[in-house]
Amino acid sequence: MILEVEGLTKRFAGRGKSVKVANDNLTFSIKEGEIFGLLGQNGAGKTTLVNQILGLITPDSGTINLLGESIIQSPARARSICSVQPQSQVPLGLLTPKQAVTLMGKMRAGKKFNPKRVDMLFEELNMDEWANVEGEKLSGGARRLTAFCMAVVAPGKLVILDEPTNDVDPVRRRYLWQVIRKLTNDGTSVILVTHNVVEAEKAVDRVAILHKGRLLTQGTPSEVKSKVRDQMRLEMNLLKDFDEIDMPTWTISSNRKGARIIMTIDQEQVSSTIDWVKDRVEKGFVMDYSLSPSTIEDVYIELTSGRWEWDE
Numbered sequence: 001m002i003l004e005v006e007g008l009t010k011r012f013a014g015r016g017k018s019v020k021v022a023n024d025n026l027t028f029s030i031k032e033g034e035i036f037g038l039l040g041q042n043g044a045g046k047t048t049l050v051n052q053i054l055g056l057i058t059p060d061s062g063t064i065n066l067l068g069e070s071i072i073q074s075p076a077r078a079r080s081i082c083s084v085q086p087q088s089q090v091p092l093g094l095l096t097p098k099q100a101v102t103l104m105g106k107m108r109a110g111k112k113f114n115p116k117r118v119d120m121l122f123e124e125l126n127m128d129e130w131a132n133v134e135g136e137k138l139s140g141g142a143r144r145l146t147a148f149c150m151a152v153v154a155p156g157k158l159v160i161l162d163e164p165t166n167d168v169d170p171v172r173r174r175y176l177w178q179v180i181r182k183l184t185n186d187g188t189s190v191i192l193v194t195h196n197v198v199e200a201e202k203a204v205d206r207v208a209i210l211h212k213g214r215l216l217t218q219g220t221p222s223e224v225k226s227k228v229r230d231q232m233r234l235e236m237n238l239l240k241d242f243d244e245i246d247m248p249t250w251t252i253s254s255n256r257k258g259a260r261i262i263m264t265i266d267q268e269q270v271s272s273t274i275d276w277v278k279d280r281v282e283k284g285f286v287m288d289y290s291l292s293p294s295t296i297e298d299v300y301i302e303l304t305s306g307r308w309e310w311d312e
């Protein structure tokens, strides 16, 4: 095992005398060469967990073992085993992507650093046009790709990527996932921290859903999806931002973001649901819709909306 976390709990002082449990008794492990997706909404406790793995903050209780040894006793060890792409943009100043990535490679690998690795990454991510542009002049996506390269130019045994594809265009996203897969084929493990459940579903080997400090479920994408095996999802876009749209009584769960609504239904309700949504299209409420088997996003919505029992 690369990483073994057991019973990890971290509390922070909240307002007044209240206490915020940011991580509540978390237990999970990550194998060699695995991409592990850590999903959770804002404030779920993801950054707190990552900071403890990196030895930046100390847990109140529980254990964290990296390559079989506790990092709580020797936090500096964590920084040599792990490399990280943080959530926030890395300040590059006047450094060009090539200079920044080379510098990071030299810092991490020392004499073993191979400068060809920088050229290879830039080529694989189609970043050559930005290689020698000053950091301040780069777009958000180019900066994020640079930060990604800095994390993987001389990767540790565990690479932690916090929202690596934010602001990155769809074509380069695909290249980025190819680079990550190559890393894991070489035995590196990856923790992908994200809100983007749809993207994570395609990329990860295993996934955990963190909500209000607790791990609600974990497993392979198909294990997690088996929770909604007999369900379908209806995704629809409203024509106008109607405040009130009546959901069918057989809706299992629904989630709305702006004009997009996702609802889950039982398979037996497919034909009634199609009748229902066609009627809303005719009445001018709904612009388009699609019906498909449930995804991890649906499990995520159901779990985090509190409809499900938590996995203990």
Ligand SMILES: Nc1ncnc2c1ncn2[C@@H]1O[C@H](COP(=O)(O)OP(=O)(O)OP(=O)(O)O)[C@@H](O)[C@H]1O
Binding pocket: 012, 013, 014, 020, 021, 022, 040, 041, 042, 043, 044, 045, 046, 047, 048, 049
């Ligand atoms: N240093 C701190 N002091 C007090 N409370 C904190 C501290 N750090 C985090 N918290 C609280 O702990 C909870 C978990 O925060 P955390 O930053 O780990 O969430 P997150 O899942 O990373 O969120 P996001 O996706 O928004 O980055 C939040 O309620 C947050 O307000």
